Amino acid sequence: MWVYVARRLLAIPPLLLAVSFITYLLLYVAPGDYVTHLKENPAITEEALGELIRKYGLDGGFWTRYGHWLANAVTLDFGYSFKYDLPVFSLISERLSNTLLLSVTSMIAAWSLAIPLGVLAAVYQGTFIDKIAGFLAFFGLSIPRVFYALLAVLFAAKTGWFPTGGMRDQIEWDGFTPWERFKDVTHHLVLPVFVIATAEMASHMRQMRAQMLETLGRDFVRTARAKGLGFWTVVWKHAFGNAVNPLVTQFGYSLAALLTGSFLVEVVFSWPGMARLTVDAVFSQDEPLVMASVIMATVMLSVGNLIADLLLAAIDPRIRLE
């Protein structure tokens, strides 16, 4: 097991190397130059500019630049963002944690809705509950996230029950006690989480229902019932454990997929996360920022995939990792 984990972890650095190379190449061939933007920025003095050029090898060709970037990136120095006037690393780490907050909350919400609903839909197959669940699944699968998020913003604006965007109250934030801050962020989280979770839940719920239906028809379930065990005992203790197995992999992959899934929702809700940052970076040709976002997103995706494989290995005794 540990050998497998180590091998998988060792595979990540070469992958990141390849991704960074491709991304850097793409940015290098792109028209427009990062250095020109730096020179145009009045906030950066001649001296500081010289320092940046020297440190990041900005006066050299592709290989010099990429080499410098790589050497600095290994020490977690991703360069300097002229758009935000900040070192990229501190900028990214704050945005990344905001994105994680939104994504992880949404995922927890999605799965805690999907599993019970899927089980109920299977147990009450063909009834009203099943039909409602089917409709929800259909809705979540088909509705474009942008559109859904815009509808949610409209709802927030019309009712005034929720903020229409952002992550915290811009005016009052500094005077808030920790408890008030928590409440404020939660208040801002509700709608985006609702949008992502209800859309994300659809496919998980469908699969849970299908798995549960199949398991409920198996012999051991009938045997357990014939022995006189209560219906719900059989459902939860006997059937559920078997049915939920394939969903564990899906859980890991959904972790990885969330980054793309929540992208436009973040933009629509002006959530101060990776999405807005990346879009702005692309717009203003802030090369170091684009590089760092792509690398961070790739790291998150790889970690998600790794977790998925490990979870599956941990839960399914048929898979041996040697």
Add this chain to the structure above:
Amino acid sequence: MSPAQIIWLKLRRNRTAMFGMVVLIGLYLGALFAGFLAPEHFATQHREHSWHPPQITQVHLWDDAGTFQGPFVYGTKRVHPSISEYEEDRSVVVPIDFFVRGDTYSFLGLFDSTLHVFGSADPKRPVFLLGSDQFGRDIYSRLLYGSQISLSVGIIGILISMSLGLLLGGVAGYFGGRIDFGLMRIIEVLLSIPSLYLILTLRQAFGQGLTSSQTYFMIVLVLAFVGWAANARVVRGMVLSLKENDYVTAAEALGVSRLRIITKHILPNTWSFAIVTATLYVPYYILSEVALSFLGVGIQEPDASWGNMLRDAQSVRNLTDYPWVLAPGFFIFLAAMAFNYLGDGLRDATDPRSKA
């Protein structure tokens, strides 16, 4: 019966799939004949009618006196000259005529025409079925023109990426060895970057200031480049098992060229996968175009696409005061849903285990 006939028979009984197909035929016909169906050109502005509310529910046949007028709307005027708020002026009747002359458009690229299926009889008083935007452009017309871009990106994108995926996946699976190793590593790298991040970076490489046809071409290229990898991986897996078949060995023994074996003997076996996957993936391409244009790095004004039209909805004020800016969202929803229905139906129909 040929396999295609069997699939058609199964598909025809699937109500939701047929519903999806009918919707799609409607949408694509709309895109094809956009110039004729739209009362106006997508760039025609009526600044004095900015943010005009939709009139589709305001179309009358009889006027207040009870006389039959044919379809018409009442004229509207601004409540205050500087505010985009309108009230009905019931003394003015604006008839909606059929087969009217209006803006010039190119009919299927064959010849120029000015004939429109319907339109306001008075050029100064246009009819806004689904409202107008901040420049007073007719949203209904822009939706039709926009569908030309949004819907065709999906089809062209999937055609390119599916052909690439089939060919490269086929080559990797059949030849194995170094080619396979190299291709699989490239695919792994491509798939390890979250797609929207990759799309945005690729988009960046093309720079700003493209003409509208360049932008369109760029979007298709970017999406196809991102999309082929996943298909190639699945096709490779299928080819790995297909190439063990006796008929492949027979073809090899007969001295058939390897490219011919791949294209004529192996790949045809993957066609049902290709069709089903293609149908289910079109929405992904449509939504990616919407995402790019919505973020402002795709189709640029004054050209219309469903994505850049939705940009108007990004301001909360527009959203609350002029909710009809959400109209493109409904069409994206409709198209995505129709493709999902049709794709699901095709999957069931191409499954040999399902009964006719």
